[in-house]
Every structure is written in structure tokens, then in C-alpha cells.
Amino acid sequence: MHAPHENDRDVRALDGNAIGxxxxxxxxxxxxxxxxxxxTCGSTSTVAEAVVxxxxxxxxxxxxxxxxxxxxxxxxxxxxxVDLLGLAALxxxxx
Amino acid sequence: xxxxxxxxxxxxxxxTVGSVTDETTSVRTIExxxxxxxxxxxxxxxxxxxxxxxxxxxERSYSIASxxxxxVMITVERLEDGEVSPYLTEELRAGDEIxxxxxxxxxxxxxGADPSPVLLVAGGSxxxxxxxxxRHRERIDASAPVRLLYSARSPGDVIYRAELDKxxxxxxxxxxxxxxxxxxxxxxxxxxxxxxxxxxxxPAGEHPACYVCGPTxxxxxxxxxxxxxxxxxxxIRTERYGGAGGT
Numbered sequence: 001m002h003a004p005h006e007n008d009r010d011v012r013a014l015d016g017n018a019i020g021x022x023x024x025x026x027x028x029x030x031x032x033x034x035x036x037x038x039x040t041c042g043s044t045s046t047v048a049e050a051v052v053x054x055x056x057x058x059x060x061x062x063x064x065x066x067x068x069x070x071x072x073x074x075x076x077x078x079x080x081x082v083d084l085l086g087l088a089a090l091x092x093x094x095x
Numbered sequence: 096x097x098x099x100x101x102x103x104x105x106x107x108x109x110x111t112v113g114s115v116t117d118e119t120t121s122v123r124t125i126e127x128x129x130x131x132x133x134x135x136x137x138x139x140x141x142x143x144x145x146x147x148x149x150x151x152x153x154e155r156s157y158s159i160a161s162x163x164x165x166x167v168m169i170t171v172e173r174l175e176d177g178e179v180s181p182y183l184t185e186e187l188r189a190g191d192e193i194x195x196x197x198x199x200x201x202x203x204x205x206x207g208a209d210p211s212p213v214l215l216v217a218g219g220s221x222x223x224x225x226x227x228x229x230r231h232r233e234r235i236d237a238s239a240p241v242r243l244l245y246s247a248r249s250p251g252d253v254i255y256r257a258e259l260d261k262x263x264x265x266x267x268x269x270x271x272x273x274x275x276x277x278x279x280x281x282x283x284x285x286x287x288x289x290x291x292x293x294x295x296x297x298p299a300g301e302h303p304a305c306y307v308c309g310p311t312x313x314x315x316x317x318x319x320x321x322x323x324x325x326x327x328x329x330x331i332r333t334e335r336y337g338g339a340g341g342t
Contacts, residue, residue, distance in 0.1 A: 013311055015335045018156055020199040021142040025106070033201040048202035054337070093201070 040068035141197030162230035218309025218342030
């Protein structure tokens with residue numbers, strides 16, 4: 001085992017569109033347009049614009065401004081463990 | 096012990112493969128019959144889940160290639176070391192069943208109601224959601240003028256070439272071929288850069304809606320370049336995909 005090259009890591013960085021299905025399952029509503037507030041730097045954005053890694057042990061969502069972890073979802077069998085501690089706010093668009 | 100709280104709202108459903116169409120030597124469009132499909136918006140995607148005999152599952156997201164109101168289609172590029180795409184592009188046959196979840200997404204969508212000009216920038220198979228948008232534009236006879244700038248490696252890698260070459264008035268398709276151009280090629284060559292975007296993109300003052308889809312490095316470069324050309328970041332919607340698809 002060796003650490004991936006930096007380029008490999010970059011290629012694996014996706015965006016919040018990629019977590020839309022998982023979030024739809026967890027929250028029961030469309031979430032890529034949901035507004036986010038980073039608990040670390042305070043910047044506001046949307047889920048779609050966050051940096052998302054799916055190859056980590058679970059799905060990891062990071063702030064595009066400061067890089068802090070916003071959310072982690074780890075799935076085992078039929079259970080999703082959802083950690084949203086990096087988010088000061090997560091607000092789906094009504095309707 | 097399947098979860099019950101979310102089961103009624105959104106879960107996986109079985110889709111039956113209707114037909115498969117080869118687009119290039121490594122790209123295939125798959126039509127799906129989905130009995131409980133809720134209808135989709137142009138630009139949305141769906142998730143595909145494959146389950147092995149031992150219970151191992153692999154999930155991937157694919158943009159929807161058809162317009163709202165048409166049968167659901169996805170277009171899949173085969174990645175040589177892929178876990179899912181080789182099966183979808185080589186093994187899958189009409190009548191086979193796969194599990195899907197969707198439609199998904201409300202950010203990277205275009206409904207056609209806004210008459211503002213639209214700039215679509217595609218890298219490789221990033222063109223897939225744009226076929227949905229272009230078909231939707233034609234079906235609803237939308238007035239928004241559209242320019243699609245499409246970067247592909249070679250002529251043989253251009254997906255939907257025949258369809259893109261006969262777009263209705265108001266749609267312009269501009270190709271750039273990055274690695275190999277056919278004899279007599281008069282189109283653009285090389286990767287998308289500030290000079291090409293400056294030539295092709297609508298003036299920022301016309302408040303165009305921009306959509307950029309492709310591999311992550313492609314999207315980052317194009318979005319940054321558009322910002323440097325004076326496009327407000329909020330007008331640029333991006334969708335990145337993984338894998339090693341070429342642009």
C-alpha cells in the first residue's frame with residue numbers, strides 16, 4: 001500500500017451533485033440545492049458546490065472555501081451513520 | 096433489516112433495459128423502462144446499483160441523456176479499470192434488470208423558461224446532460240439561444256455527433272478536438288482555454304446561464320477561466336465526474 005499521487009486525489013474530488021442520491025435517501029428531499037453554512041469558516045454555499053469524495057471510507061463533503069469537513073456519511077448494511085457536525089446550517093429549498 | 100423510515104419516500108427500484116445503442120467504441124446509451132418513474136428535469140442524474148452474488152454492491156451516478164417526457168436513457172462511458180461501467184457497456188442486454196435511484200438533483204438543471212442565452216461546456220462524456228437539455232429545448236420550443244462548446248479527444252470520441260450536427264435554429268455546437276483531428280478539420284484544436292472561451296462564450300453582459308460538465312480538472316479549468324472573463328461565479332453551474340474519461 002502506498003499513498004495515492006496528488007493527481008489521483010484531485011481526480012477523485014467530485015462535487016455535491018454526486019452525493020445527491022445519498023442525501024435524497026437520507027433526508028427524503030432534493031438536497032443539492034440546499035444552502036450550507038460551514039461551521040469552521042462561516043462561508044455559505046450549496047451542497048452542489050461542495051467538494052465531495054466518495055472513495056473515502058464513506059462519503060465526505062468538504063467546504064470549497066476552507067476545506068473543512070462539512071459532513072460524513074458512512075453506510076454499513078442498511079444503516080447510514082450521518083455526521084453533520086461541520087455544518088452550522090443545512091437548509092433545503094422549500095417545495 | 097432494511098430501513099423503513101425512508102422506504103416509501105425514495106428507494107431503489109428495478110428498471111428493465113429496453114434497448115442499447117453504441118455511440119462510440121467505448122460509449123453506450125441504455126434505455127430503461129422504469130414503471131414508477133416520477134419524471135425528470137433536464138440535467139438531472141440517477142444512481143445505478145449493481146449487486147454481486149455475494150451481496151457486494153457498487154453504485155455509480157449517470158446523467159440522464161433523454162429529455163423530460165421521453166423514456167429514461169443514460170449514456171455510459173466504459174472505463175477500462177471500472178467496476179460498473181464495463182458491465183453496463185459490454186454485458187447488459189435488452190430485458191436485463193438493474194436497480195436505479197432517482198431522478199436526482201435540482202442544481203444542475205435547465206427548465207427552458209428563462210430566455211437568457213445559455214452556454215454549455217462539455218468535456219468528454221460531460222456532454223450527456225446537455226443532450227437532455229437540447230432535446231428539452233426543442234420539445235418545448237424554448238427561445239433561449241444555446242451554444243454548446245464540446246471538447247473531445249478525437250472525432251471518434253464525439254458522442255451524439257449526428258444529433259448534434261442537426262440542431263434547430265438557435266443552437267450552435269462548437270467542437271474542439273484535443274488529440275487527433277481528421278484531415279481537413281477546420282474546427283478548433285487543443286484544450287479549452289481563455290482564447291477559445293473568449294471567442295465562443297456569450298458576452299458576460301448578456302447574463303448567460305453557464306453549465307460546465309466533465310472530469311474534475313476540466314471543470315475547474317473552465318469555471319476559473321469563465322470567472323477570469325468576467326462571468327459571475329453564481330452564474331456558473333458545475334458538475335464534476337470521476338473516472339478517467341478523456342476530454
